[in-house]
Amino acid sequence: MILITGASGHIGKRMANRFLKDGIDFMGIDCANNPDLPEQRFKLMDIRDSSIGALIEKNGIDSIIHLAFCTKPKLAAATRDDIDLNGSQNIIDCAAQKGIKNIVFASSGRVYGDLQKEGGMHDRDGNYLNPQDDFYARNKIKAEKMFLKAGDDSGMRVAALRLAIVCWKGGGAGMGDMFKSASKSGRFITLGDKNPPIQLVHVNDVIDACLHALGKEGIFDIASEGTMSLLELFSEAARLGGAKPSPIKLPEKITLGAVSLLWKLGLCPIPPLYLKMYGYDITRDLSKTIAELGKPQFTIQQILQEIVEG
Secondary structure, rough: EEEEEEEOOOHHHHHHHHHHHHHOEEEEEEOOOOOOOOOOHEEEOOOOOHHHHHHHHHHHEEEEEEOOOOOOOOHHHHHHHHHHHHHHHHHHHHHHHHOOOOEEEEEHHHHHHOOOOOOOOEEOOOOOEEEHHHHHHHHHEEEEEEEHHHHHHHHEEOOOOOOEEEEEEOOOOOOHHHHHHHHHHOEEEEOOOOOOOOEEHHHHHHHHHHHHOOOOOOEEEEEOOOOOHHHHHHHHHHOOOOOEEEEEOOOOHOOOOHHHHHHHOOOOOOHHHHHHHHHHHOOOOOOHHHHHHHOOOOOHHHHHHHHHHO
């Protein structure tokens, strides 16, 4: 049986519904309710709760897919760390105590950050990581290290999956929803001359990757095959929606300065980091992932079409 943490989140609820449909034996937990799941498949539970060990033992759980993580940009650092890091450590401790064999940790491609600047770090595979002030990505790196070390120490098979921008039919939290908006109005923002290549991943391919990674070990980049530039993606989304692409070019330094000030004053819902990421090239070679976990079903063009048509 598989334990899904974060079973009420964007990926978790879709994973749980897919497992129900496919007859995969699982139990989901989350601190937010998931009314779509039958009672025997869901437990309202915080990942910091030590009684997760008893849940594992009672249900005969032998594998964990750990999705639960803080995504809200405005959250006190102490609260974020408590949930992300202490929560992950609790999952590790309960897993080790109860003889869990396999853990898949859903990390993020955001850990790569700004590869053009100094001051970053290298992971165990030699990849350069430079998330700078992206606290979500920094905690993902810390949690990756915790899980991979636990695998080394305990013999659990641990896989860390670094997800590209996750999208689904009709949108996706963040950029997927922006593509959907551009398909209706044609309007989208560009920042200075920034136009990096982008990789997307369909949520169904994320679910497949998590399943296929059970029993595997190491770090895997999860994305669709192929890339498109930021400008190409937004323009194609507009065209697919029947709108004329109408980019709004904003000066980089002035825009980032204004957004930073408004963010600090609580007058802007978008943190400056999200605009900075417009310029990051975090595309990855997928040959290792495809060789060990299989080829993704959805191309980047198919993902975009599903976003617009959904």
